[in-house]
Amino acid sequence: MMQQYMEVKNQYKDCILFYRLGDFYEMFFDDALTASKVLEITLTGRDCGQPERAPMCGVPYHACDVYLNKLIENGFKVAICEQVEDPKLAKGIVKREVIRVVTPGTNMSNAILDETRNNYLMSIVENDGAFGISLVDITTGEFKTARVPSLSKLTDEINKYSPAEIIGNHSFMNCDLDFIYLREKMKISISEAPEHYFNQMLCEDAIMRQFGVNNMDGLGLKDFPDCILSSGVLLQYLHETQKNSLAHINHIVLYSIDDFMILDSATRRNLELCETLRDKQKRGSLLWVLDKTKTAMGARMLRSMIEQPLIYKKDIEARLDAVDQLNNDMINRDEMREYLNPIYDLERLMTRISLRSANPRDMIAFKTSLSYLPYIRQLLQIYPDGLLADIYEKMDELQDIYDLLERSINDDPPILIREGGIFKDGYLEEIDTLKSAKTDGKTWLAELEEREKQKTGIKNLRIKFNKVFGYYFEVTNSYKDLVPEYFIRKQTLANSERYTTEELDNLASSILGSEDKLYALEYETYVALRDKIAGEILRVQNTARQIALLDCLCSLSYVASANQFVRPEINEDGVIDIKEGRHPVVEKMMNNGMFISNDTYLNNFESRISIITGPNMAGKSTYMRQTALIVLMAQIGSFVPAASANIGICDRIFTRVGASDDLASGQSTFMVEMSEVANILRNATKNSLLILDEIGRGTSTYDGLSIAWAVVEYISNSELLGAKTLFATHYHELTELEGKLSSVNNYCIAVKEDGDDIVFLRKIVKGGADRSYGIQVAKLAGVPDIVINRANEICNQLIDTDITTKLKDIKITNDFHKSASDTQMSFLANPEESAILEEIKNADLSNMTPMKALLYLNELQERIR
Numbered sequence: 001m002m003q004q005y006m007e008v009k010n011q012y013k014d015c016i017l018f019y020r021l022g023d024f025y026e027m028f029f030d031d032a033l034t035a036s037k038v039l040e041i042t043l044t045g046r047d048c049g050q051p052e053r054a055p056m057c058g059v060p061y062h063a064c065d066v067y068l069n070k071l072i073e074n075g076f077k078v079a080i081c082e083q084v085e086d087p088k089l090a091k092g093i094v095k096r097e098v099i100r101v102v103t104p105g106t107n108m109s110n111a112i113l114d115e116t117r118n119n120y121l122m123s124i125v126e127n128d129g130a131f132g133i134s135l136v137d138i139t140t141g142e143f144k145t146a147r148v149p150s151l152s153k154l155t156d157e158i159n160k161y162s163p164a165e166i167i168g169n170h171s172f173m174n175c176d177l178d179f180i181y182l183r184e185k186m187k188i189s190i191s192e193a194p195e196h197y198f199n200q201m202l203c204e205d206a207i208m209r210q211f212g213v214n215n216m217d218g219l220g221l222k223d224f225p226d227c228i229l230s231s232g233v234l235l236q237y238l239h240e241t242q243k244n245s246l247a248h249i250n251h252i253v254l255y256s257i258d259d260f261m262i263l264d265s266a267t268r269r270n271l272e273l274c275e276t277l278r279d280k281q282k283r284g285s286l287l288w289v290l291d292k293t294k295t296a297m298g299a300r301m302l303r304s305m306i307e308q309p310l311i312y313k314k315d316i317e318a319r320l321d322a323v324d325q326l327n328n329d330m331i332n333r334d335e336m337r338e339y340l341n342p343i344y345d346l347e348r349l350m351t352r353i354s355l356r357s358a359n360p361r362d363m364i365a366f367k368t369s370l371s372y373l374p375y376i377r378q379l380l381q382i383y384p385d386g387l388l389a390d391i392y393e394k395m396d397e398l399q400d401i402y403d404l405l406e407r408s409i410n411d412d413p414p415i416l417i418r419e420g421g422i423f424k425d426g427y428l429e430e431i432d433t434l435k436s437a438k439t440d441g442k443t444w445l446a447e448l449e450e451r452e453k454q455k456t457g458i459k460n461l462r463i464k465f466n467k468v469f470g471y472y473f474e475v476t477n478s479y480k481d482l483v484p485e486y487f488i489r490k491q492t493l494a495n496s497e498r499y500t501t502e503e504l505d506n507l508a509s510s511i512l513g514s515e516d517k518l519y520a521l522e523y524e525t526y527v528a529l530r531d532k533i534a535g536e537i538l539r540v541q542n543t544a545r546q547i548a549l550l551d552c553l554c555s556l557s558y559v560a561s562a563n564q565f566v567r568p569e570i571n572e573d574g575v576i577d578i579k580e581g582r583h584p585v586v587e588k589m590m591n592n593g594m595f596i597s598n599d600t601y602l603n604n605f606e607s608r609i610s611i612i613t614g615p616n617m618a619g620k621s622t623y624m625r626q627t628a629l630i631v632l633m634a635q636i637g638s639f640v641p642a643a644s645a646n647i648g649i650c651d652r653i654f655t656r657v658g659a660s661d662d663l664a665s666g667q668s669t670f671m672v673e674m675s676e677v678a679n680i681l682r683n684a685t686k687n688s689l690l691i692l693d694e695i696g697r698g699t700s701t702y703d704g705l706s707i708a709w710a711v712v713e714y715i716s717n718s719e720l721l722g723a724k725t726l727f728a729t730h731y732h733e734l735t736e737l738e739g740k741l742s743s744v745n746n747y748c749i750a751v752k753e754d755g756d757d758i759v760f761l762r763k764i765v766k767g768g769a770d771r772s773y774g775i776q777v778a779k780l781a782g783v784p785d786i787v788i789n790r791a792n793e794i795c796n797q798l799i800d801t802d803i804t805t806k807l808k809d810i811k812i813t814n815d816f817h818k819s820a821s822d823t824q825m826s827f828l829a830n831p832e833e834s835a836i837l838e839e840i841k842n843a844d845l846s847n848m849t850p851m852k853a854l855l856y857l858n859e860l861q862e863r864i865r
């Protein structure tokens with residue numbers, strides 16, 4: 001047996017091998033050492049013909065899911081090796097084979113999969129700096145592929161799909177991705193696929209067989225050799241691990257990454273699209289606000305809509321039109337939502353049916369779901385055109401499948417399919433006959449019991465049944481003396497004896513015979529019924545998609561009406577004009593109607609860049625994120641939190657917000673900040689929206705200020721970049737750019753001074769702020785008075801020193817100018833210069849606040865320069 005074990009293990013070296021032995025899956029050697037630690041189970045040993053016993057541990061067959069899932073969650077692959085012949089018939093050692101390899105990307109256990117998100121397995125093939133990527137969710141059958149031209153875009157795609165597992169070619173495994181981050185932070189299991197998978201012919205063959213075509217042309221893949229490789233590799237991996245037909249994977253989608261808004265990984269995190277930055281929770285994210293879907297399919301689709309906003313006006317408006325139509329008749333919409341509510345996960349149910357793993361209870365869930373389809377379709381009738389009318393057309397009520405299930409399966413069937421009780425009366429005559437033989441048998445037994453009771457005088461004589469002895473008479477010890485001779489003893493217990501008779505034996509064999517036949521027939525009939533439904537997979541998958549889309553649109557509509565969102569207008573002229581915009585999540589979290597709305601206006605000309613100043617805590621970040629989120633929501637096809645909004649389509653949104661402390665290990669905060677800035681400046685286009693929050697704050701003041709300044713100059717230059725930008729900063733010097741660059745405008749978030757304190761007004765107004773009120777905010781945060789007072793003291797000192805230095809600088813310049821004019825250098829003796837010199841001499845700083853004085857001196861210095 002150990003020899004057989006070793007042979008199997010040798011083929012699955014990278015997996016933990018679950019080796020079936022009776023009622024257990026056993027693990028040996030290193031597998032046992034690892035698994036016993038991860039699963040916290042006892043490590044034992046077994047003789048293996050060697051001087052040392054083999055380390056061994058095991059998990060019970062019936063409860064293996066829990067252990068299996070734990071190993072998968074910890075990133076291991078598990079090969080399940082079963083007995084594939086009846087041990088009673090085996091000559092010598094029982095034949096065993098690996099029937100399935102479970103990996104993070106191919107796991108189908110409901111226990112660990114989140115039904116509201118896809119579980120993707122991704123394959124990546126690197127070729128000369130570009131990549132072919134393919135993705136499959138084997139729980140739903142979704143399969144897609146794309147060509148990705150660069151490493152940074154590959155990172156975006158990985159972030160978008162957040163796969164559970166990646167397999168790649170050798171050069172992908174050696175590319176410059178941050179594998180530590182992917183493995184440790186994103187918990188992706190990454191491995192190199194076997195080299196022999198990467199054969200063009202084998203790959204094409206696998207694709208043709210899976211999708212039923214004769215060449216790559218039919219799938220549109222002919223010009224995408226990288227995609228052929230990645231898809232072929234993925235399919236070979238699936239066949240190797242699943243050993244199953246995988247008929248539910250029947251459709252391949254070739255998509256272009258340029259068909260959707262590009263969001264880099266930092267932006268996805270910063271905008272908290274599907275989870276919060278800090279604690280990775282759904283609550284507090286945009287998804288949390290927008291997801292009021294009723295079905296698991298809808299929830300998955302909505303998540304992917306948020307992950308990939310649209311960029312074509314026509315597509316965006318189609319969704320907005322549908323949301324509008326739903327909003328116009330909310331009673332109809334809410335009724336549809338009620339019918340959507342009890343619909344189970346048709347996609348995953350259908351996959352189980354197709355993989356022959358659906359049990360009779362799954363069938364009832366399936367039938368119940370189908371029962372609502374006609375009602376939904378009826379309600380959809382009122383929509384004359386657009387996406388909703390489309391759904392009506394494409395949706396199949398699947399009435400025939402419903403009827404079949406309604407006629408056949410019991411309403412409360414067993415989970416197991418080998419013990420009968422599955423079918424309704426009247427579905428199949430033979431089943432009915434066997435069933436009645438079984439019921440008649442029960443009557444016959446009752447009659448026999450009564451007869452023997454009378455004959456023998458044993459008052460408590462009972463006929464009982466167990467799996468080992470079958471049917472028997474049970475006689476308690478007090479009646480032992482009355483037992484007649486024709487009773488044949490079967491077993492003696494402490495308080496009773498068990499007997500049989502010839503008549504009971506005959507009756508039992510006829511009952512058990514018909515029972516066995518019944519179970520076998522029910523099993524066969526069930527398998528055939530399931531196969532028949534599996535044959536309808538395309539119709540069911542298509543309807544499931546329509547239901548998912550309807551659910552998403554209803555959710556968007558419901559959220560819009562519940563939160564007073566408005567329909568955005570969509571333009572292609574680059575104007576972003578939001579009136580009274582609100583932050584969808586902050587507003588919802590506050591839940592008290594106290595959120596202060598603000599306007600945003602940006603265009604491709606004189607209002608390309610807004611420099612936003614204002615005290616700490618004033619609401620700068622909230623304002624900027626709100627603008628980004630409103631644009632993004634509009635491009636998802638959602639209504640937006642504003643009084644009105646006209647949104648120019650953006651091809652990308654980039655954000656550089658705060659310190660992303662959870663980014664790549666081994667990089668300083670400033671390094672991370674600058675890498676993000678570099679990424680933005682290199683990849684943004686004129687049609688992008690940039691949200692830049694305190695660029696440069698991670699280094700010394702002057703370095704930071706200079707970088708920030710140069711960045712704004714670069715962005716504002718339409719020949720270099722020219723993207724629409726919101727730029728929040730505490731460097732008030734940047735407000736000087738307003739006069740210097742035609743596309744820059746200053747805004748600040750207003751506060752009111754109230755003695756030593758400040759009141760946050762949260763309103764954005766034109767103009768620049770002159771103070772940061774950092775110390776006041778520190779006081780509000782509860783920093784001890786002693787520190788606050790000292791900080792005030794130091795701050796005043798610093799400002800004084802700064803002013804003195806500045807004055808000294810100016811004096812030097814002044815002296816230089818004087819000496820220049822003394823030596824009659826004509827080019828310096830122009831009237832403007834003399835005026836400045838005069839002004840400096842007469843400047844009275846005593847009436848100004850220190851900050852005003854500084855700004856004033858800065859300005860003079862600049863003018864002299």
Ligand SMILES: Nc1ncnc2c1ncn2[C@@H]1O[C@H](COP(=O)(O)OP(=O)(O)OP(=O)(O)O)[C@@H](O)[C@H]1O
Nearest residue numbers: 594595596597615616617618619620621622623762
């Ligand atoms: N428009 C608003 N209406 C009501 N409350 C708001 C508004 N904007 C922001 N807030 C509240 O103020 C808090 C601080 O806002 P935010 O973080 O945007 O300030 P900030 O100016 O970016 O601060 P810092 O400069 O310190 O980063 C938010 O958490 C939010 O609760």
